[in-house]
Amino acid sequence: MTESAASAETDFDIIVVGAGPAGSTAALVAARSGKSVCLIERGTFPGSKNMFGGVIYGRVLDSLIPNWWEQAPVQRWVTRRGTVVMTPTQSLTVDYRSAGWGEAPYNGATAFRPDFDAWLADHAVAAGATLVCSTTVTGVSRDSSGRFSVVSTDRPDGDLSARVVIACDGVNSFIAKDAGLYPHAGDTAHFTLGAKEVLALPREAIEDRFGLVGNEGADLEIIGCTGDIAGGGFIYTNLESIAVGVVLRLSDLAESEHRAEKLIAELKGHPMVAPLVRGAELLEYSAHLIPEGGYDAMPTLGAPGLIISGDAAAFCLGGGLWLEGVNFAIGGGQAAAEVACAGLDRGDDGIGKSMVDDYRSRLEDTFVLADHKKFRNAPGLVLSDRIQFRYPQLVCDLLEGVFRVENPEPKPGLIRLFFRTARKSGLKMRHILVDGWRSARTYG
Amino acid sequence: MFATDPPDPTMASSAPAWPPVSFEDRMATVDFRVSSRAHITLDSSVCRGCPAKACIVACPANLFVPTSDGGMLFNYEQCFECGTCYMVCNGEGAISWSYPEGGHGVAFKRS
Ligand SMILES: Cc1cc2nc3c(=O)[nH]c(=O)nc-3n(C[C@H](O)[C@H](O)[C@H](O)COP(=O)(O)OP(=O)(O)OC[C@H]3O[C@@H](n4cnc5c(N)ncnc54)[C@H](O)[C@@H]3O)c2cc1C
Ligand code: SF4
Ligand code: SF4
Secondary structure (H helix, E strand, O other): OHHHHHHHHOOEEEEEEOOOHHHHHHHHHHHHOOOOEEEEOOOOOOOOOOOOOOEEEHHHHOOOOOOHHHOOOOOEEEEEEEEEEEOOOOEEEEEEEOHHHHOOOOOEEEOOHHHHHHHHHHHHHHOOOEEEOOOOEEEEEEOOOOOEEEEEEOOOOOOEEEEEEEEOOOOOOHHHHHOOOOOOOOOHHHEEEEEEEEEEOOHHHHHHHHOOOOOEEEEEEEEOOOOOOOEEEEEEEOOOEEEEEEEEEHHHHOOOOOOHHHHHHHHHHOOOOHHHHOOOEEEEEEEEEEEOOOHHHOOOOEEOOEEEOHHHHOOOEOOOOOOEOHHHHHHHHHHHHHHHHHHHHOOHHHHOHHHHHHHHHHHHHOHHHHHHHHOOOHHHHHOOHHHHHHHHHHHHHHHHHHHOOOOOOOOOOHHHHHHHHHHHHOOOHHHHHHHHHHHHHHHO | OOOOOOOOHHHOOOOOOOOOOOHHHHHHOOEEEOOOOOOEEEOHHHHHOOOOOHHHHHOOOOOEEEOOOOOEEEOOOOOOOOOHHHHHOOOOOOEEEOOOOOOOEEEOOOO
């Protein structure tokens, strides 16, 4: 085996940077296959730097941590999923409920990232990985053979070496940018800012207001609440708190007068939302970027000795109907570790350029890139001007027309109502047809 | 240092359904282990020539405060380390951005 000889020359077989879901999964999988692994995290503990909406979809954990739902630190199991379209005074909700989602193996769970990420990292440590916290990686450099192998940190004498570096350092990934993997790193149209408030509410109030029983949870995704900024809003229920937040496209935010916390305040004041949040007290305010560019905005996935995964590689799927990043990070981290371990077993040839090619094709075979490829047009469609700024009004006005009773005026036929509302909205019938067709093709 | 949020005209008709929170109180809900080294620094001379000043509205922690002479005041202490400011900034070299040293900066608990 070339592996042990190599290990003698480097501090570790694999160094993983960042103990988010991608990094901890990569470390877990690599440690289980017998490699020496160091997992470096800049926070005092894994998860302390991380925030999300959010809901964790755990199916991807089934094979990694059997019966994970019996031990993962979750808040509530999501049994109610609402998609809301709103204007400042109106709203329409498509409210889906599933009793099945409230039973093992469950579909999605709300959670706090400081809890969840720490739990997942514990599994990596139990598998044999060395976790080093409170340590910021300041750069990754190449050795004389041109392979990335030296990881510099802000600790005194803090350089470490490895045969393979897996960078899971999140959305700002300076490792990926410094390695030249992002050709369009600065494109603000591909990133959104997420900001949220976690608000304390008694358990019973949450269950009454959201129509939940026990540890059932609700998830509401909202379009039409972000002013002149493309994006959306969300409301999630935790056990004894709710999360209310907005997601804002950076390119629009940069030109807007709307501040994130003001938009959250307006959302909380909306007639549909106000009764849900009444009296709730702010526990924590937080913000984080999201890579939402999808398949066509992804970077090169590595270089000799280096692979990138999770948000660092823009694996987060933000297609409007979904905001899934944790599960994609876990799937990505798993693939990264499997490919790196297989490469290490093949010696020097296995961890060069071919490792990156293997990684890409492995991801294409799994949901990580397969889903992204299938829905590659979704981010552009959902963040498009008409969907964001025109259709919420059209849809709400249409429903208003259907449900408002104006007798003795005779009721209009639905077709006439549709044309009348569309005309009033200023949307061209041609555009509506084109968008309908685009949506069918994007999600079909 | 931060002013109380002005009342929002769009909600004038209904009494707010939650206690109003000043920006100072909002940020007081977040834990920061402040480092002695500033992880983000500004070259205010570049800011003086920047017409857009997108950082002011975009920073979720409201850390960019314009000065009367067209420059910019910045304090790194209550920063989320999100990256929004350097992403939206058009001023070449205005922002030097890095993460705080390990173990410092923001520490979320319930997010
Ligand atoms: C507002 C918002 C809502 C979201 N909602 C959802 C949701 O409901 N469901 C969902 O599945 N996803 C959601 N996401 C997306 C999800 O949070 C991310 O896709 C996911 O966290 C990516 O995991 P990761 O491991 O790649 O990166 P991260 O979770 O960002 O982890 C990166 C880790 O690397 C560490 N790190 C970074 N740089 C360094 C360095 N130089 N040295 C040492 N350590 C470093 C960080 O401290 C961090 O712990 C949401 C995101 C946001 C912002
Ligand atoms: S956007 Fe950049 S250059 Fe302009 S004021 Fe802000 S920090 Fe300065
Ligand atoms: S990183 Fe985020 S919170 Fe910190 S100053 Fe920049 S925009 Fe504000």
